[in-house]
């Protein structure tokens with residue numbers, strides 16, 4: 465049955481939110497705020513439903529042509545290509561404010577600063593599914609893979625790999641590139657034995673990494689060269705890494721006391737912030753720890769190879785924390801508070817986790833005094849938010 469509704473909000477994954485005639489919430493992927501849309505209900509739960517967009521009856525001024533043939537075919541890679549870039553930023557701001565107010569229960573907070581980034585050809589890492597030897601992405605409405613013939617958000621050097629690579633015998637492939645060095649790496653899971661890619665590419669199988677082989681590429685960010693191993697995390701683009709590091713550095717400020725960099729990865733923040741005091745970096749992944757030791761060799765940074773949960777908080781003036789999507793949670797917030805820090809800078813890549821963590825930080829005695837949304841993933845609903853906390857009086 466087709467129903468009509470008006471979209472009044474946006475969910476954390478970028479879907480439009482409206483209500484049906486009975487007042488039940490309906491999530492509509494692809495619909496924008498203020499649009500009147502016709503939808504077919506495809507999933508019904510007790511308190512909400514999911515609608516498939518059939519027709520936009522009254523479009524939002526933010527609606528644009530997605531300009532990607534693969535989105536038309538159902539590619540689930542970019543879920544906001546139907547909105548203008550300004551419209552996307554407004555949606556993300558709304559997602560962030562909703563998380564702070566609804567999940568974090570904050571009635572007052574600073575207005576977010578928005579940092580836009582180039583929406584085309586930016587991504588330097590792509591995790592792809594493989595369909596009959598061709599790389600692609602998940603389908604928007606199913607777990608099925610969809611081989612793609614183009615991907616406008618990928619850096620051209622990666623797009624070429626995605627389109628031309630023969631990934632026979634592979635289930636999942638990770639394509640990586642140093643945009644400023646030109647170095648490329650392909651990690652094939654479970655094995656790279658039958659993979660055929662361009663000669664310059666460092667090709668490695670998950671089976672080889674298990675057996676002890678090491679493989680990496682390099683990127684240049686903030687005037688420094690970064691070694692990044694096949695499985696080590698790095699930000700989505702060098703421009704994004706620079707923007708994020710600059711926001712974090714400004715929020716950290718200057719000082720010469722101890723600073724702790726939790727979830728420090730290959731050392732991006734420890735290697736770029738202008739902090740004069742001793743820095744301790746905590747990171748769990750062995751490959752990232754090994755990279756950080758190389759990347760930060762010229763800096764006096766103590767690197768602890770440990771899960772944050774097992775780290776014993778040491779006294780610190782400032783704590784920076786950049787966890788994976790699960791966020792900090794109560795235990796990490798208690799650890800941060802136990803350092804006695806006057807300032808904490810949190811980098812969140814999931815709106816729900818952001819809302820919860822901000823609420824926990826406030827409960828732990830910190831005041832939220834700055835919010836910056838760095839648009840690391842244009843064309844998608846993914847948010848990256850930096851928040852600064854100062855210890856309350």
Ligand SMILES: C[S@@+](CC[C@H](N)C(=O)[O-])C[C@H]1O[C@@H](n2cnc3c(N)ncnc32)[C@H](O)[C@@H]1O
Pocket residue numbers: 697698699727728729730731732733746747748749752770771772773786787788
């Ligand atoms: C979002 S990345 C941030 C890395 C770094 N700050 C950067 O900007 O490049 C999160 C990092 O946390 C690490 N990590 C995930 N869970 C962890 C845990 N429980 N303890 C320590 N590190 C963890 C990951 O390996 C990854 O390097």
